[in-house]
Amino acid sequence: xxxxxRKLIREQRGESILTLPILMxxxxxxxxxxxxxxxxxxxxxxxxxxASETLTLMKMENGWxxxxxxxxxxxxxxxxxxxxxxxxxxxxxxxxxxxxxxxTASTNYEVRSLKPLNRTIIVPVEIEISGLAQEFKR
Amino acid sequence: xxxxxALLGILFISILIMDIGTVYVxxxxxxxxxxxxxxxAIIAGVRPSDARIGETFVDKASAVNAATTVFRNNxxxxxxxxxxxxxxxxxxxxxINNADKPYVQGExxxxxxxxxxxxFGLNGIxxxxxxxxxxxxxxx
Numbered sequence: 001x002x003x004x005x006r007k008l009i010r011e012q013r014g015e016s017i018l019t020l021p022i023l024m025x026x027x028x029x030x031x032x033x034x035x036x037x038x039x040x041x042x043x044x045x046x047x048x049x050x051a052s053e054t055l056t057l058m059k060m061e062n063g064w065x066x067x068x069x070x071x072x073x074x075x076x077x078x079x080x081x082x083x084x085x086x087x088x089x090x091x092x093x094x095x096x097x098x099x100x101x102x103x104t105a106s107t108n109y110e111v112r113s114l115k116p117l118n119r120t121i122i123v124p125v126e127i128e129i130s131g132l133a134q135e136f137k138r
Numbered sequence: 139x140x141x142x143x144a145l146l147g148i149l150f151i152s153i154l155i156m157d158i159g160t161v162y163v164x165x166x167x168x169x170x171x172x173x174x175x176x177x178x179a180i181i182a183g184v185r186p187s188d189a190r191i192g193e194t195f196v197d198k199a200s201a202v203n204a205a206t207t208v209f210r211n212n213x214x215x216x217x218x219x220x221x222x223x224x225x226x227x228x229x230x231x232x233x234i235n236n237a238d239k240p241y242v243q244g245e246x247x248x249x250x251x252x253x254x255x256x257x258f259g260l261n262g263i264x265x266x267x268x269x270x271x272x273x274x275x276x277x278x
Contacts, residue, residue, distance in 0.1 A: 132178035
C-alpha cells in the first residue's frame with residue numbers, strides 16, 4: 001500500500017500546471033462547506049440544550065408562561081444566539097400531572113460559504129421536544 | 139490521473155467524516171431523549187396517592203408505555219420505532235424496585251444507517267445507549 005501511494009505521489013503522467021490550483025480549489029470548497037455544516041450543527045446543539053433545560057423547568061411548573069420565556073431567552077443569549085431570531089411555541093400552563101407538554105423552538109442559519117457567489121441560502125433549524133408534566137393539581 | 143485519485147480520496151474521506159458525524163449526532167440525540175423519557179416513565183409510573191404517603195412504587199405498565207411514547211415522539215419514529223436513519227431499534231425499560239433506591243433503566247440499541255459499512259455488505263453501524271434515572275422522592 002505504501003508503494004502504491006509513493007508511486008502516486010511521484011508519478012508525473014497526466015500532470016499539468018493546473019493540477020495544484022484545482023486541488024487547492026476543491027480542498028478549499030470542502031473545508032468551507034465543513035465550516036457551515038459545523039455552524040448548523042452548533043446552532044442545533046445550542047437550541048437543543050436551551051430547549052431541554054427549559055423543558056425541565058416547564059415540567060416542574062406544568063407549562064409555559066412569561067417567566068419561562070424570560071428564562072429561555074436568557075439561556076439563548078448565553079449560548080450566543082440572538083433571542084430575537086428564535087421563535088418558540090409551547091404548551092401553556094394549566095395541564096394536569098401526566099399530560100404531555102411540548103416545546104418547539106426554531107431559528108434560521110445563514111449559509112456563509114456561498115457568499116462569494118453572491119447568493120444566500122437560509123437553513124431552518126428546528127427543535128421539538130416533549131415530556132410529561134410533573135405537578136399534581138387538586 | 140493524479141487529480142482523479144485525489145478526488146476519489148477526498149470523496150472517501152468526506153464519506154467517512156459524514157458517517158462518523160451521523161453516528162455521533164444520533165448517539166447524542168438518543169442519550170438526551172432517553173433521559174427525558176425515563177423521567178416521564180417515573181412521572182407516569184408513580185401514583186400521587188402513593189407518593190403522598192412515602193411509598194416508592196413504580197407501576198411498570200404505565201411507566202413503560204409513557205417512556206416509549208415520549209421516546210417515539212421526540213425522535214419522530216414510527217410505530218416500529220424506526221425512521222430514515224435509525225433501523226431495527228429496541229427500547230427496553232426496566233424498573234428496579236429495590237427498597238431504598240428505586241430506579242428506572244432504559245437501554246436503546248439501534249442500527250445507524252451509514253454509507254461506509256455498505257462497502258462491506260453491512261446495513262449500518264450498531265450502537266447501544268444505556269441510562270439510569272433514580273427516582274427522586276422528597277418525602278420526609
